[in-house]
Amino acid sequence: DTEVTQTPKHLVMGMTNKKSLKCEQHMGHRAMYWYKQKAKKPPELMFVYSYEKLSINESVPSRFSPECPNSSLLNLHLHALQPEDSALYLCASSHLLTSSWNEQFFGPGTRLTVL
Amino acid sequence: ELKVEQNPLFLSMQEGKNYTIYCNYSTTSDRLYWYRQDPGKSLESLFVLLSNGAVKQEGRLMASLDTKARLSTLHITAAVHDLSATYFCAVEETSGSRLTFGEGTQLTVNP
Numbered sequence: 001d002t003e004v005t006q007t008p009k010h011l012v013m014g015m016t017n018k019k020s021l022k023c024e025q026h027m028g029h030r031a032m033y034w035y036k037q038k039a040k041k042p043p044e045l046m047f048v049y050s051y052e053k054l055s056i057n058e059s060v061p062s063r064f065s066p067e068c069p070n071s072s073l074l075n076l077h078l079h080a081l082q083p084e085d086s087a088l089y090l091c092a093s094s095h096l097l098t099s100s101w102n103e104q105f106f107g108p109g110t111r112l113t114v115l
Numbered sequence: 116e117l118k119v120e121q122n123p124l125f126l127s128m129q130e131g132k133n134y135t136i137y138c139n140y141s142t143t144s145d146r147l148y149w150y151r152q153d154p155g156k157s158l159e160s161l162f163v164l165l166s167n168g169a170v171k172q173e174g175r176l177m178a179s180l181d182t183k184a185r186l187s188t189l190h191i192t193a194a195v196h197d198l199s200a201t202y203f204c205a206v207e208e209t210s211g212s213r214l215t216f217g218e219g220t221q222l223t224v225n226p
Contacts, residue, residue, distance in 0.1 A: 102207050103163050
């Protein structure tokens with residue numbers, strides 16, 4: 001299995017809702033990432049997990065809460081989002097942070113709209 | 116802070132023509148990646164370049180890396196419409212796992 005899967009594909013939520021994005025990979029990768037991408041812009045790194053521990057938090061607002069239950073799964077919990085948080089949320093994975101290279105494989109993304 | 120600059124940002128070309136996209140970066144690194152993104156889709160890994168002088172080719176695309184000049188190029192040969200997409204280069208900082216992306220080059224190949 002050489003792919004990263006994400007659910008849901010699309011999500012519309014109000015500013016008072018709580019929702020979660022899910023990401024899964026079965027490539028044995030030990031690093032997993034969340035990115036946010038606005039239209040016509042490059043992906044912006046949000047969080048990095050290495051061996052199921054949070055290793056990088058790019059000063060993301062607390063209304064975004066990541067969770068890595070095991071080495072194959074990555075969640076992003078959303079609460080009290082703002083309309084400007086509407087974007088494509090991409091999950092990625094890679095082998096190991098200490099390997100000789102760090103090719104990241106991206107999931108299909110969740111298109112999030114906050115009303 | 117690592118900066119990655121791509122140019123051009125927009126490229127409209129005719130089928131059958133050749134062109135090159137440039138990716139410059141500001142600090143020492145010998146690991147560079149090229150990704151393709153179709154509208155509304157995710158990023159697809161195209162090339163992994165891991166050393167000075169590395170050259171990789173896949174179909175009509177060829178990527179190279181010159182670490183001394185801090186420059187990578189993505190050369191398109193005899194473009195076809197199917198190559199229309201946004202192309203990102205990403206540089207891995209030698210100190211860790213973070214990828215720093217360029218702004219992307221939006222390529223349109225016209226019949």
